[in-house]
Amino acid sequence: MSLSRAAGGGRSTPSLGAVVVSENGAAVLTFAVLAGLPLVASDYAVFILPQYMLYGVLAMSLGLFWGFAGILSFGQAAFFALGAYTMGLAMHGGGVAGVIDGAYLGLFLAALGAGALAAAVGYFLFSAGIRDTYFVIITIALSIIAEQLAITQSQITGGGNGMFIDRMMLNLGPLGSFSLEGDAAMYYFVLPIAGLVYLALRRLVGTKFGKVLVGIRENEDRVISLGLDASLYKTAAFALSGALAGFAGALYATHASFIAPSLGGVLFSTEVVVWVAIGGRTSLLGALLGGIVVASLSNYLSAITPEYWQLVLGLLFVAVIVYFKGGVAGALAAMLKARRGRAGEHG
Amino acid sequence: MALGVAADATILTLILALAALGLAVIYGLIGVINLGHGAMLTIGAYVTWACTGAGIPFAAAVVLAGLGVGLVGFALEHLVIRHFYDQPFETLLITWGFFLVTTEVIKIIFGPTLHPVTSPLPAALDLGIITLPAYRVLVAGVAVVLLGGVAALLYRTDLGIRIRAVIQNREVASLLGVDIGAMYKMVFVAGCCLAGIAGALLSPILSVGPYMGNIYLVRSFFVVIVGGIGQILGGTLVGSFLIGGSETIFALLFSQVFAQTIVFALAILILRFRPFGVLTRR
Numbered sequence: 001m002s003l004s005r006a007a008g009g010g011r012s013t014p015s016l017g018a019v020v021v022s023e024n025g026a027a028v029l030t031f032a033v034l035a036g037l038p039l040v041a042s043d044y045a046v047f048i049l050p051q052y053m054l055y056g057v058l059a060m061s062l063g064l065f066w067g068f069a070g071i072l073s074f075g076q077a078a079f080f081a082l083g084a085y086t087m088g089l090a091m092h093g094g095g096v097a098g099v100i101d102g103a104y105l106g107l108f109l110a111a112l113g114a115g116a117l118a119a120a121v122g123y124f125l126f127s128a129g130i131r132d133t134y135f136v137i138i139t140i141a142l143s144i145i146a147e148q149l150a151i152t153q154s155q156i157t158g159g160g161n162g163m164f165i166d167r168m169m170l171n172l173g174p175l176g177s178f179s180l181e182g183d184a185a186m187y188y189f190v191l192p193i194a195g196l197v198y199l200a201l202r203r204l205v206g207t208k209f210g211k212v213l214v215g216i217r218e219n220e221d222r223v224i225s226l227g228l229d230a231s232l233y234k235t236a237a238f239a240l241s242g243a244l245a246g247f248a249g250a251l252y253a254t255h256a257s258f259i260a261p262s263l264g265g266v267l268f269s270t271e272v273v274v275w276v277a278i279g280g281r282t283s284l285l286g287a288l289l290g291g292i293v294v295a296s297l298s299n300y301l302s303a304i305t306p307e308y309w310q311l312v313l314g315l316l317f318v319a320v321i322v323y324f325k326g327g328v329a330g331a332l333a334a335m336l337k338a339r340r341g342r343a344g345e346h347g
Numbered sequence: 348m349a350l351g352v353a354a355d356a357t358i359l360t361l362i363l364a365l366a367a368l369g370l371a372v373i374y375g376l377i378g379v380i381n382l383g384h385g386a387m388l389t390i391g392a393y394v395t396w397a398c399t400g401a402g403i404p405f406a407a408a409v410v411l412a413g414l415g416v417g418l419v420g421f422a423l424e425h426l427v428i429r430h431f432y433d434q435p436f437e438t439l440l441i442t443w444g445f446f447l448v449t450t451e452v453i454k455i456i457f458g459p460t461l462h463p464v465t466s467p468l469p470a471a472l473d474l475g476i477i478t479l480p481a482y483r484v485l486v487a488g489v490a491v492v493l494l495g496g497v498a499a500l501l502y503r504t505d506l507g508i509r510i511r512a513v514i515q516n517r518e519v520a521s522l523l524g525v526d527i528g529a530m531y532k533m534v535f536v537a538g539c540c541l542a543g544i545a546g547a548l549l550s551p552i553l554s555v556g557p558y559m560g561n562i563y564l565v566r567s568f569f570v571v572i573v574g575g576i577g578q579i580l581g582g583t584l585v586g587s588f589l590i591g592g593s594e595t596i597f598a599l600l601f602s603q604v605f606a607q608t609i610v611f612a613l614a615i616l617i618l619r620f621r622p623f624g625v626l627t628r629r
Binding site for chain 1 (some may be wrong): 380427430435436437439440441443444445447448450451452454455561562564565568569572602604605607608611612614615618619620622
């Protein structure tokens with residue numbers, strides 16, 4: 001351990017270090033491309049891409065929980081929808097005069113509400129030592145409940161007719177306020193948020209907290225025998241994941257300007273799982289890009305061949321689970337490692 | 348009134364037990380979390396719709412649905428599932444992928460619209476004090492027969508002893524000459540057949556559509572885990588009563604959809620305090 005630590009500069013093995021460096025490079029490249037894209041892309045792309053970046057944030061919220069703590073959630077859509085409806089209600093309410101405007105209150109309450117719900121559900125179940133597989137099924141039920149509540153509680157949510165929400169104003173206090181009505185403004189509002197979330201999560205998984213989560217994924221009993229309260233860590237990870245999903249949902253609501261009950265349903269939750277599985281469940285960048293790229297492709301190909309694209313996506317999902325557990329990110333990392341290994345032999 | 352509610356609750360309990368039985372067999376005996384169970388119900392219903400539409404008698408269509416879904420299950424098990432028996436999380440994802448693919452294939456072939464299946468027994472059964480829909484009573488009866496059949500097979504036959512031996516101790520059973528792979532395959536395919544038959548029998552009650560199995564997937568899982576895994580007969584019945592029967596009672600007080608939400612919440616509560624099911628002692 002001490003030898004490899006000396007060689008790898010604090011990381012467990014040099015080859016893992018190489019992968020981390022490559023992920024940093026890929027992340028810089030990704031965000032640079034996204035930052036420059038509006039200069040060359042069509043108006044429609046500038047309009048729609050913030051939505052997919054928010055899907056990417058949603059995918060990272062699952063990536064944190066699934067990839068690092070090792071527990072799957074089919075409930076991410078429920079938190080996303082909770083955040084979206086919270087944002088809508090707060091913006092319609094108009095906030096507290098002189099203290100906070102509706103949009104900021106909405107963003108805050110969306111993250112807080114979804115996080116609190118996830119914390120409550122997580123603590124309730126994990127502290128009882130419930131099996132991870134039961135947890136997955138309960139999260140499916142959570143998504144069904146969310147969609148049904150959104151449909152039936154129509155006096156609050158608008159039911160099947162959905163809810164219309166304005167684009168938010170970016171109120172910068174003494175500096176005045178900017179409208180995010182324009183698509184380019186919205187784009188450059190969402191992009192740094194996605195970047196900051198990515199950076200923050202990358203930092204987080206490098207801390208002790210992140211390492212304990214990986215420990216739980218690999219061997220929960222051993223983590224417990226080290227005197228750590230695994231259920232508390234799982235609860236915290238789920239709460240954070242839920243808060244992030246709710247926050248992304250709130251931004252989605254103000255970007256899309258319209259939300260409907262299906263946003264909380266099982267099918268949308270499944271899409272999130274598919275993005276993360278294909279992108280790479282243990283790579284946050286893989287999850288982010290999975291959300292952006294798969295959603296973009298879905299949009300593009302749905303216009304050409306709606307039925308067959310969904311079928312291909314389903315088959316791709318099965319293929320990834322059966323053959324490439326790590327998704328695209330995992331496959332690339334393995335390729336890179338193999339090449340570096342060969343280079344090492346020759347050098 | 349009270350008698351009517353009791354009869355409704357009993358019938359719904361048994362129908363739900365029928366829907367959950369295939370899952371109870373697969374999950375309870377070989378531990379595969381089959382998230383494709385709902386899709387298997389759906390395939391069974393579509394086979395029934397196609398067969399009755401082609402003039403085949405309803406009873407024969409039900410048998411064909413069972414065989415057809417069994418065949419699909421055989422292919423799924425042989426090609427993929429058997430390589431992942433020791434990885435429950437991966438089988439969960441693969442069977443969910445099976446659901447995604449199946450749903451899309453159904454949508455491509457039959458379209459996204461709903462199809463009705465005419466009930467073979469449209470009359471009402473007049474028992475003097477109460478009248479019951481005859482077809483539902485028949486389905487409840489079939490559920491009793493199938494549950495009893497599965498229990499008899501497991502606890503009264505030589506084959507049942509082998510299956511239970513494999514569950515209790517794989518290594519020792521294998522050393523005693525039981526073919527583990529064949530046993531797993533047989534249980535998986537049997538569970539799929541049961542799902543196909545259940546889907547067929549449910550088809551006149553529900554509208555046949557690509558997502559019809561979804562709601563029964565979650566209900567069935569709650570039935571199995573609330574009742575207690577591996578308690579094929581008692582667990583399935585108790586779980587079905589707690590999930591299906593209570594929904595009938597809540598539906599009297601609230602809307603149908605809200606009643607189901609309450610029941611799901613209730614199931615989560617039960618799991619919190621009895622994570623191994625109401626019938627299982629740790």
